Each structure stands twice: as C-alpha cells, then as structure tokens.
Amino acid sequence: xxxxxxxxxxELSVSTTTVSLALSGKARQYRISMATEERIKAYAEExxxxxxxxxxxxxxxxxxxxxxxxxxxxxxxxxxxxxxLEIRCRDAGIxxxxxxxxxxxxxxxxxxxxxxxxxxxxxxxxxSNPQIPEKxxxxxxxxxxxxxxxxxxxxxxVIITDNKNASISLTEKILANNAKAAxxxxxxxxxxxxxxxxxxxxxSGFETALKGKKIPEKNxxxxxxxxxxxxxxxxxxxxxxxxxxxxxxxxxxxxxxxxEGALHALKQQIGEVPATMMLATFDDHTMLDFLPNPVCxxxxxxxxxxxxxxxxxxxxIKNIHAPQTHIASLKIIARNMV
Amino acid sequence: xxxxxxxxxxELSVSTTTVSLALSGKARQYRISMATEERIKAYAEExxxxxxxxxxxxxxxxxxxxxxxxxxxxxxxxxxxxxxLEIRCRDAGIxxxxxxxxxxxxxxxxxxxxxxxxxxxxxxxxxSNPQIPEKxxxxxxxxxxxxxxxxxxxxxxVIITDNKNASISLTEKILANNAKAAxxxxxxxxxxxxxxxxxxxxxSGFETALKGKKIPEKNxxxxxxxxxxxxxxxxxxxxxxxxxxxxxxxxxxxxxxxxEGALHALKQQIGEVPATMMLATFDDHTMLDFLPNPVCxxxxxxxxxxxxxxxxxxxxIKNIHAPQTHIASLKIIARNMV
DNA sequence: GTGAAAGCGCTAACAT
DNA sequence: ATGTTAGCGCTTTCAC
Numbered sequence: 188x189x190x191x192x193x194x195x196x197x198e199l200s201v202s203t204t205t206v207s208l209a210l211s212g213k214a215r216q217y218r219i220s221m222a223t224e225e226r227i228k229a230y231a232e233e234x235x236x237x238x239x240x241x242x243x244x245x246x247x248x249x250x251x252x253x254x255x256x257x258x259x260x261x262x263x264x265x266x267x268x269x270x271x272l273e274i275r276c277r278d279a280g281i282x283x284x285x286x287x288x289x290x291x292x293x294x295x296x297x298x299x300x301x302x303x304x305x306x307x308x309x310x311x312x313x314x315s316n317p318q319i320p321e322k323x324x325x326x327x328x329x330x331x332x333x334x335x336x337x338x339x340x341x342x343x344x345v346i347i348t349d350n351k352n353a354s355i356s357l358t359e360k361i362l363a364n365n366a367k368a369a370x371x372x373x374x375x376x377x378x379x380x381x382x383x384x385x386x387x388x389x390x391s392g393f394e395t396a397l398k399g400k401k402i403p404e405k406n407x408x409x410x411x412x413x414x415x416x417x418x419x420x421x422x423x424x425x426x427x428x429x430x431x432x433x434x435x436x437x438x439x440x441x442x443x444x445x446x447e448g449a450l451h452a453l454k455q456q457i458g459e460v461p462a463t464m465m466l467a468t469f470d471d472h473t474m475l476d477f478l479p480n481p482v483c484x485x486x487x488x489x490x491x492x493x494x495x496x497x498x499x500x501x502x503x504i505k506n507i508h509a510p511q512t513h514i515a516s517l518k519i520i521a522r523n524m525v
Numbered sequence: 526x527x528x529x530x531x532x533x534x535x536e537l538s539v540s541t542t543t544v545s546l547a548l549s550g551k552a553r554q555y556r557i558s559m560a561t562e563e564r565i566k567a568y569a570e571e572x573x574x575x576x577x578x579x580x581x582x583x584x585x586x587x588x589x590x591x592x593x594x595x596x597x598x599x600x601x602x603x604x605x606x607x608x609x610l611e612i613r614c615r616d617a618g619i620x621x622x623x624x625x626x627x628x629x630x631x632x633x634x635x636x637x638x639x640x641x642x643x644x645x646x647x648x649x650x651x652x653s654n655p656q657i658p659e660k661x662x663x664x665x666x667x668x669x670x671x672x673x674x675x676x677x678x679x680x681x682x683v684i685i686t687d688n689k690n691a692s693i694s695l696t697e698k699i700l701a702n703n704a705k706a707a708x709x710x711x712x713x714x715x716x717x718x719x720x721x722x723x724x725x726x727x728x729s730g731f732e733t734a735l736k737g738k739k740i741p742e743k744n745x746x747x748x749x750x751x752x753x754x755x756x757x758x759x760x761x762x763x764x765x766x767x768x769x770x771x772x773x774x775x776x777x778x779x780x781x782x783x784x785e786g787a788l789h790a791l792k793q794q795i796g797e798v799p800a801t802m803m804l805a806t807f808d809d810h811t812m813l814d815f816l817p818n819p820v821c822x823x824x825x826x827x828x829x830x831x832x833x834x835x836x837x838x839x840x841x842i843k844n845i846h847a848p849q850t851h852i853a854s855l856k857i858i859a860r861n862m863v
Numbered sequence: 864g865t866g867a868a869a870g871c872g873c874t875a876a877c878a879t
Numbered sequence: 880a881t882g883t884t885a886g887c888g889c890t891t892t893c894a895c
Contacts, residue, residue, distance in 0.1 A: 191872055202882040207874060217875095218880055235663065240643040241582045242872035245887045250579060252643075260598065260608040270598040270625050277624070277636075282643065285623040286615070287608050298615075305578045305590075305620065325573070417811065447811040460815055473755065473785040474812035477798055529888055540866040545890060555891095556864055580888030583871045 189237045199230055210236070244306065253500070254284040254302045256295060256312040257334075262415070262444060264470045264487060265313070268334065271493040272311060279497075281308065290315045290380070290414060299323045309500045314338065316382070329510075330503050332496050337384045337512065344499035344510040346492050350385050353469070353485040353517035354392025357439065360483050361467045362400055364524040367436055369401035375408045375435035377423045377449050379415030379442055386415075389441050389469060408435070415441060420448020421455075428456055440468045471520055481524040485517040527575045537568055548574070582644065591838070592622040592640045594633060594650040595672075600753070600782060602808045602825060603651070606672065609831040610649060617835075619646065628653045628718075628752060637661045647838045652676065654720070667848075668841050670834050675722045675850065682837035682848040684830050688723050691807070691823040691855035692730025695777065698821050699805045700738055702862040705774055707739040713746045713773035715761045715787050717753030717780055724753070727779050727807060746773070753779060758786020759793075766794055778806040809858060819862040823855040 192210070196203045201223065208217045209227040230236075244250040255272055257265040273283045284302065288295040292315045299319075302310060303326035310331045314320055317338035323331060324343075333345045365372055376393050378386050390409060397407060410427045412419035420440065428434070434457065440446040446468040453460045462479045471486035495513040502509065530548070534541045539561065546555045547565040568574075582588040593610055595603040611621045622640065626633040630653045637657070640648060641664035648669045652658055655676035661669060662681075671683045703710055714731050716724050728747060735745060748765050750757035758778065766772070772795065778784040784806040791798045800817045809824035833851040840847065 192874095193872075203873080204875075204883080205881060208881095211874085213875095220880060223880080237638070237642050237664070239583075239872050241579060241588060242887090243874080244579045245577075245583050245871090245889090246873045246875090248887070260604040260611075261601065263599070263601065263604070266598040266601070266604040269623065273598075273624055282622055282624075282639065284620050285607065286611055286620075300575070301620065304575050326575070447814075450815050451811070454814065462817075472812065473789070474810060474816075476785075476792065477788050478812075478815055479800075479817045530890095531888070541889080542866060542868095542891080543864090546865095549890085558864060561864080577888050580871090581890075583873090583887090584889045584891090586871070 189239075190231075190234050191239070195227065195231060195234070195236060199227060201227070206231075210238070248306075249308055250306045251281050252284065252305070252307045253281050253309040253311065254286065254298075254307050256286050256288050256298055256310070258290045258313060258315070258415075259287050260285070262442070263472060264443070264489070267489045268493060271489055272496065275493055275497045288315060292316050292319060295319055296322060299326060303327065309504060311496055311500070329508060330500070332499050332503070334492070334496060335385060339384075341512070342510060344496070344503070345512045346496045346499070346515070347385065347512070348487045348492070348515045348517050350388035350469075350517075351392040351395070353519070354389045355396040356517075356519050357467050357469075357483055357485050358393050358396035360519055360521060360524075361437055361439070361465050361481070362396070362402075364481055364521075365437065365465060366463075370403060371406075372402050372437065373406050373408075373431075373433045373435045374402060374437040374439070375410065375427055376439040377420060377427070377441065377445055378409060378411045379419060379445050380413055381411040383415075386411075386441050393439065412445065415445055417444045417448040417451070420445035421452040422448075424449040424452035425456065428452070434461065435464070437465045438467070440466075443468060443470045443472050465524075471518075475520075476522055478522070482522045483524065484520045486520055487517055488515040491515045527577075528569075528572050529577070533565065533569060533572070533574060537565060539565070544569075548576070586644075587646055588644045589619050590622065590643070590645045591619050591647040591649065592624065592636075592645050594624050594626050594636055594648070596628045596651060596653070596753075597625050598623070600780070601810060602781070602827070605827045606831060609827055610834065613831055613835045626653060630654050630657060633657055634660060637664060641665065647842065649834055649838070667846060668838070670837050670841070672830070672834060673723060677722075679850070680848060682834070682841070683850045684834045684837070684853070685723065685850070686825045686830070686853045686855050688726035688807075688855075689730040689733070691857070692727045693734040694855075694857050695805050695807070695821055695823050696731050696734035698857055698859060698862075699775055699777070699803050699819070700734070700740075702819055702859075703775065703803060704801075708741060709744075710740050710775065711744050711746075711769075711771045711773045712740060712775040712777070713748065713765055714777040715758060715765070715779065715783055716747060716749045717757060717783050718751055719749040721753075724749075724779050731777065750783065753783055755782045755786040755789070758783035759790040760786075762787040762790035763794065766790070772799065773802070775803045776805070778804075781806060781808045781810050803862075807855075809856075813858075814860055816860070820860045821862065822858045824858055825855055826853045829853045 192206045196206045209224045214224040260266045269285050276283045295315050313335045337347045410423045412423040465481045467483040469485045471484040475482045530544045534544045547562045552562040598604045607623050614621045633653050651673045675683050675685045748761045750761040803819045805821040807823045809822040813820045830853050
C-alpha cells in the first residue's frame with residue numbers, strides 16, 4: 188500500500204491535520220507555516236504520496252464521479268457524446284463511468300441502482316422510456332440530466348436536438364434534388380423505435396415537409412422498426428421491399444445503423460444500391476462522403492449538447508433547481524446534390 | 526441520505542453485524558437464524574436500503590472498479606472495445622471508467638495517477654508509448670493489461686492482433702485482384718504513427734507481401750503520418766499526391782480514420798475517388814460495403830480480445846503472475862472483388 | 864445465534 | 880501555528 192497521511196505525519200512528527208492541510212493546499216487558510224508546508228510537500232513528493240480518494244469520498248460524501256448511460260457505444264453519435272462528456276468531466280476533476288444499456292429498461296434501472304450505490308455525484312442518461320427518470324429520481328434527487336430524448340419531463344434538464352425542423356429540412360433538401368416527376372416518386376422513411384420522442388419528431392417533420400408536395404399518398408411509405416439498429420434496418424428494408432415491388436427512389440432513415448442495415452438489405456435483395464437512389468439519414472458519418480449516391484445527412488451538434496448538459500449538471504450540483512430544455516440545432520450536409 | 530446498516534440495526538434492535546451478514550448473504554455461514562435474516566431483508570427491502578459502496582470499498586481495500594484508457598472513442602474500433610469490456614466487467618460486478626487520452630503520454634500518465642488515487646482494481650490501457658507501462662506499474666503492481674500495442678513488455682499481459690500476417694493477406698488479396706500490369710501499378714500505403722508496434726507490423730507485412738511481386742520499387746510508396754487520425758490521413762494523401770503526380774491504383778491505409786482522411790483528400794484534390802482505385806484498410810466498417818470501389822478490410826476480433834483481456838486481468842487479481850501475449854487473428858473482408 | 868468494537872484513510876471543527 | 884479527535888458506513892474478528 189501507499190503511504191497514508193498518518194504515516195507521513197508520524198514520520199515528520201507533525202499531526203495529520205497539518206499534513207492534510209498542507210497537501211490539500213489549505214495551508215495558507217489555516218495558517219500552517221511556510222516551512223512546515225514545504226517540508227511536508229517535499230516529503231510527500233519524495234515518497235510518491237497518493238491521496239486515497241475512497242477515504243476522502245466517504246468523509247466528504249462526494250465521490251467526484253459521474254456516470255453516463257447510453258444505448259450503445261458502437262453508435263458513433265453516442266460514442267462521440269461519451270468522448271466529449273468524459274473530457275468535460277475530467278476538466279472539472281470528475282471521473283466518468285460509461286455504460287451501455289442497449290435500450291433495455293431493466294438494464295438501465297439496474298445500472299442506475301448500481302450507480303446510486305456507488306454514490307456518484309450525477310447521472311447523465313439517454314432514457315429508454317418515460318418512467319426511467321421518475322424511478323431514478325428516488326435515488327438521484329435531481330442530480331440527473333436527460334439526453335437526446337424529450338419525454339416531456341419538465342422537472343429535469345433535457346438536452347435534445349431539433350429533430351422536427353431538421354427532418355423538414357432534410358426532406359425538403361432531398362425533394363428539391365429529385366429529378367423524377369413528383370407523381371412517380373417513391374419515397375420511403377425507415378424509422379427506428381417510434382416510441383422515442385426523437386423518432387416521433389423525425390417522422391412528424393417528414394410528414395409536414397411532404398404536405399402539398401404532390402407526391403401521391405400511395406407512394407409515401409413510413410416503415411417503423413423496433414430499434415435504431417443495423418438488424419432492424421435490414422429487416423425494415425426487407426419488409427418494405429416485400430410489401431411493394433417498387434424500389435424507392437428516395438430513402439430516409441432515422442439513424443446511421445438503420446441506414447447501414449437498409450443499404451445492406453438492398454445489396455442483398457437486388458444486388459446493389461442503385462446509384463441514383465437518393466439517400467438521407469439522421470446523424471452523420473464521414474463515409475457518407477464517399478458513396479456514389481446523392482446523400483444528405485443531419486448532423487447533431489454534440490459539442491453544444493455536452494456543453495449544455497454539463498452546465499445543467501453544475502446547476503443541479505449547486506442545488507439550483509431551474510431545469511431547462513436545450514434544443515441544439517442540426518446541420519444539414521448534402522453530397523452529390525445542390 | 527439513504528438508510529445505513531446502523532440505522533436498520535437500531536430500528537430492528539439487532540446489531541450491525543447481524544444486519545451486515547444478513548444483507549450480504551452470509552447469514553447461513555454465520556448461523557444467523559432464518560427468522561432474523563428474513564426480518565432484516567424485508568425491512569431493508571421495504572425501506573429501499575442501498576449499500577454504500579464507498580464505505581465498503583474503504584473497508585475492503587477493493588473498489589470493484591476498473592478503468593480503460595483508449596486513444597479515442599470516436600474511432601469505432603476502440604468504441605467497440607470499450608462497449609464490450611464494460612459489459613464484461615459489469616457481468617463480474619465491476620464498473621468501468623472509460624477515458625480517452627488522444628495518445629498523449631502526459632494525459633495518459635495523469636489519468637493513470639488519477640485512477641491510482643481512486644483505487645481502481647485494475648487498468649486496461651492502450652499504451653501510447655513503451656515507457657507508460659513501466660511508469661504505471663509503480664501504481665498498479667501488475668494489475669494492468671495492455672491492449673492493441675505490443676512494445677515487447679513481456680512482464681504484462683498483452684492483447685494484440687496479428688497485424689503482420691493480416692497485412693500480408695490484405696496486400697496479397699488486393700494484388701490478386703489487380704487488373705493492371707504489375708509494372709504499371711502504383712501502390713500507396715498510408716500509415717499512422719510508425720512508432721506504434723501495430724503500425725510497424727502492418728508496414729512490415731506490406732513489404733513482405735510485395736517481395737517478388739514484380740511491382741517496381743519506384744511505384745511503391747509508404748507514407749507515414751504522425752497519428753492514426755482523419756486529418757493525418759488527409760495530409761498524408763495530399764503529400765503523396767504532391768510528391769508524385771500519379772494517382773495510386775491501390776491504396777492501403779492503417780486505420781479507418783486515415784482511410785477516411787485519405788479519401789477526403791482525393792475528393793478535394795481530384796474531385797472524386799476513382800471508382801477503379803483499389804482500396805484496403807485495417808479495421809472494418811459497415812459503410813465500406815457501399816463504396817463502388819473494390820474494397821478490402823481487416824477486421825479485428827474484438828470479442829476475442831476482450832475475453833482474453835479480462836481473463837488475464839482475473840489472473841492478475843488472483844495474484845497469478847503468468848502474463849501471456851494473446852494474438853487475435855483478423856478476418857479479411859473483400860467487397861467488389863473475388 | 865448474536866453483539867461489541869476496531870479500523871479502513873481522510874477531513875475539519877475545536878482545542879491549545 | 881499546530882494537535883486531538885470524531886466520524887463518514889462498512890466488514891469481520893472475537894467474545895459471549
């Protein structure tokens with residue numbers, strides 16, 4: 188084991204108070220003499236003293252630890268959130284636990300309980316259903332910031348993106364580039380879990396944008412799948428192709444994994460992704476730049492989201508109860524189109 | 526605050542010993558009566574008792590906490606490692622800290638010190654240089670598993686992939702599909718930080734595979750860049766194009782970010798990624814399926830790596846000092862080629 | 864079958 | 880300017 192404050196104290200024939208104060212930089216405040224302070228610091232340095240954070244946490248009732256629960260890290264958007272939040276926390280002296288719940292409410296609840304037992308100071312969570320925050324609140328009296336999904340819980344800070352408007356922009360952008368006659372355009376929106384508010388908003392924006400666009404009702408299809416995953420994207424596209432022989436001219440997807448799954452199904456079923464098919468998706472990925480198709484994506488502003496999320500958490504830590512909903516705007520990125 | 530064992534004890538007029546034993550499932554072992562055990566458990570349940578992990582950790586000198594340090598989570602390979610390791614740890618009752626060091630040795634050292642102070646039980650790290658493990662070992666007496674990079678430190682468990690052989694396979698695969706005459710084939714390998722053993726092995730495999738392949742020396746270019754990043758990929762490709770007017774017929778890259786950066790540069794400089802250019806990269810990505818080019822990738826077996834890593838850590842925790850080097854094999858995935 | 868008590872390492876109010 | 884000490888909540892040895 189490493190040296191303790193008590194050992195240092197006895198070896199230097201001073202009290203633990205003195206050592207503690209010197210090492211925590213409170214020497215001035217408590218009028219420890221410069222000489223003593225220096226002597227202690229030098230000795231600690233020499234022997235590689237490392238504070239025991241566990242003991243400190245127990246005493247201070249604060250662990251300088253927070254947690255982030257996301258569905259998956261293999262979804263680049265969440266990985267990016269995690270990366271940025273971890274760095275933001277670290278800058279504040281907080282270490283971050285990162286967990287994946289696969290959008291399973293039971294797993295999420297278990298994680299929350301686990302984090303409660305570990306006395307984390309705050310929780311960032313992408314809630315998998317509207318009940319989670321209420322339940323979790325028994326444990327974290329409002330030391331909780333909700334990310335990415337707005338279930339209308341105004342009692343907590345919520346950080347989301349402007350999905351409806353982005354969906355409108357995305358749809359309009361792609362329609363503006365559509366070479367086909369409106370009457371003959373087949374358009375398909377493949378959307379993950381429609382119970383999620385973010386997905387609801389994306390669908391709603393899509394419908395809004397299509398109003399009065401002269402595309403016949405029968406040519407517009409919205410296929411929802413239970414999750415925003417690759418397999419679900421594949422299955423959704425298979426189902427869509429089976430239901431109607433026509434291959435869509437325009438494909439929108441609600442996330443990158445669904446996008447990938449859908450294209451995978453296309454390759455499987457018809458041997459290729461027709462190069463003229465217009466593609467649009469929520470979230471962004473560099474690889475989209477290299478597809479031959481016209482591709483349009485809606486990139487979330489994860490920097491903004493994390494900044495807002497941490498700011499809200501700081502308010503909670505300071506016991507300021509004024510939860511705000513932050514709506515970050517998305518950026519539409521178009522490739523191979525005007 | 527939540528109820529403590531002491532409160533429960535006094536409210537039920539039993540001792541803290543009894544409560545502790547009942548709640549930790551050691552009632553049988555210590556011959557607590559069934560009746561008492563049930564009474565305590567029911568009471569704890571009813572009042573939502575949550576163990577205080579901090580206090581427990583202090584007492585047990587064990588936090589049931591580990592940490593993973595990777596360069597970035599925005600690199601899908603590392604995100605995938607993190608996701609899998611977190612789940613593996615959680616199954617074992619361990620919660621995982623995940624941190625990004627951006628391959629900065631100072632950051633990495635700071636993180637390691639921080640984790641030492643937090644008394645984590647074990648550290649998984651992608652070392653950013655060969656000195657890190659030695660330095661970190663002052664803190665973690667061999668409770669450390671090294672991932673992805675083999676600096677030849679046989680004193681620690683190391684989990685890597687068989688980069689050299691994969692590089693040979695990758696190169697041979699793409700050459701076998703090369704339609705051009707060997708004498709006229711321009712081949713470029715764009716490789717991230719050549720100080721990293723993984724990159725060294727990839728370069729070496731590339732060179733080995735090219736021996737006796739009749740491609741003239743002057744047509745083979747290896748451009749190294751300081752990091753396995755997008756920007757570095759872009760700059761590397763720009764440099765390659767500037768140095769020689771010829772656009773390579775075959776492009777290999779050492780990672781997905783470099784791959785993306787390189788293709789980005791191509792689009793910028795010559796307006797497109799020629800559809801006949803043969804592409805090969807280490808690591809894998811679903812999106813590669815959708816490029817029009819012949820594309821070949823070497824996918825790491827992250828499941829295997831994480832399993833091995835955790836097994837090695839378990840040995841260390843049990844004070845079995847028999848560090849092994851695990852070499853996971855890669856899978857070559859070919860698209861638009863035979 | 865159950866209880867008393869020490870002690871993990873730290874902080875900070877209070878005493879000197 | 881520095882020292883004494885209680886106590887954060889838990890586990891476990893030893894005593895009864």
